Amino acid sequence: MIPNRAPSPVEKLALAVVHQPERATPAPAGAREDALRFLLQTAADAGVTVVATRPDGDGERLLGQAWPFPSPFRVTVRTVSIEEGVDRVEARARRSLERMGLPRGDTLLASRASDLVGAEGRALWDRMQALKDRGLFRRIGFCATVEDGPALLARRFQPDVVQLPCSLLDQRVHRTGVLDEIASLGVDLHGSSVFAGGLLFMSGDALPPEMAHHAPQLSRIRRRLAEARVDPMQATLAYTLSLPQVSAVIASAASAAEIRAVLAAAHAPAPALDWEKLQLEHPAAGAAGLRARISSAA
Template sequence: MSGSTERSELFGRLALGTVQFGLTYGITNTSGKVGPDAVQAILARAAEVGLSTLDTAALYGDSEQSLGSAGVENFAVVTKLPELGRDVADPGLWVRTQMLASLSRLRLPRVDGLLLHRPDVLMTESGPAIWSAMQHLRAEGLVRAIGYSVYEPRELSSLYQAFRPDIVQLPYNALDSRFEVSGWIARLADGGTMVHARSAFLQGLLLAPRDGLPEKFSRWRSVFDAWHQWCSARGLTPLQAALGHSLAHASIDRVLVGVAGMDQFSEILASVSRHPIAAPLDLSSSDIDLINPSRWSSL
């Protein structure tokens, strides 16, 4: 197999996270939302290299509208339902209405995947109706695959048997090995569920220079020092190492990468190694305050 073929296959395992097409996102993001011209250029480059999966959501500002305006009919688009409002009388109808609204914004007749952004709703009395509605959308051909985005392994322990997903999106990076250690990545793959890994860069923290770590994370300086030392010992940039860690896992089908502009996207593509390697397990952390970005606002 040629080097170019190997890299092309790895590009195909990347999924373009488009939250920054609709919002300013990421703790190290200083460039703001991606403009329409840059969106067009990024999508054109993605198609050129064989990156065909786009990840978006109704909650990502006007990300869906941006994609629809750019034209994404040749991409496999995965979107997510927003949280269920307390005043929703018919959860099944709500699911369908939200899906049709997303299709309208995306200017697509169907999407590749529909996920629940907050799957804990499945454990409420509305859960069966919501899941049934998603199954009906799949049966109609409006959605190819259904599933949910999870944040902790215990969520899968509650959900997996009752609500068997086609896709699960979960966090995975060199510092966060919870879904690997718990056995869930292997179990999902063995059961035929596609695994989409997000947070490959831990919202940019893994890419920040040693002296550029935000002050609120100073208590974990030793964790990041160990990460940078490992990268240096391997002769890798943090970007090469972070990408390689996720791409090295054979049971991960897609690795989400968010970009703040064309230059960053080009840098990501250039950093995909033909022979990705995983970081050692002892670099990972079990401190939820560090590895779960939803906790950062309270630091």
């Protein structure tokens, strides 16, 4: 069993703002900006201090217009693909800060581990290190999955931060010892995809095709939680927040109402559950399709 989470779970919560229209109530542009300000202020008032961003669409610019003042947030920025060239990666990282109105960011993450193992991987890392040395980012690191061999990459590049998918349904980074191995190197670990694309909140008919074969398992997991009188969101956050190796648990939210629900679930008493029995038996099956779905939604 995993030890109970820290007394103040919000200290480990990080926010990824979802800008997709399907997750937000339709509204005029001005109202959307006000809603984003309210979302960020709600998170700030609750003590959330980390915001994870992506260089997609108009999200960075919208955040730049909506930060509370003074902003309490440490911002994590992700690179664009190395396929665009190292110069473009650096220029876009700088542009991310400009779009958000920030003189510097907290963390710059290589978006894909595959960018670091390719022919230009070392050049990419050296360019990220140079941005850190110039004071534009306090820390650098990379995003990876369990299939990428993140512990080996961490030993090779010695990052400050590694971001890994980690959820109640897919506990592999915990069960295989990957979290322990990376944490032993003094690396900060951020858990992403903690809601696993919302699978626990979907009925069997609503599951994406690549995950449909998991419907019976998901039904059994939901039934176990219902019998224990534990909400799926509460269980999901309790599991990830209780992992001692993970310093930041990134939860996505599209509105102040959603972040309030996340905060309420995080503050709920930690349930006495056998976490190991609440994971999918073969989470790797369909993981690639699920990651693509999560990437497009959060």
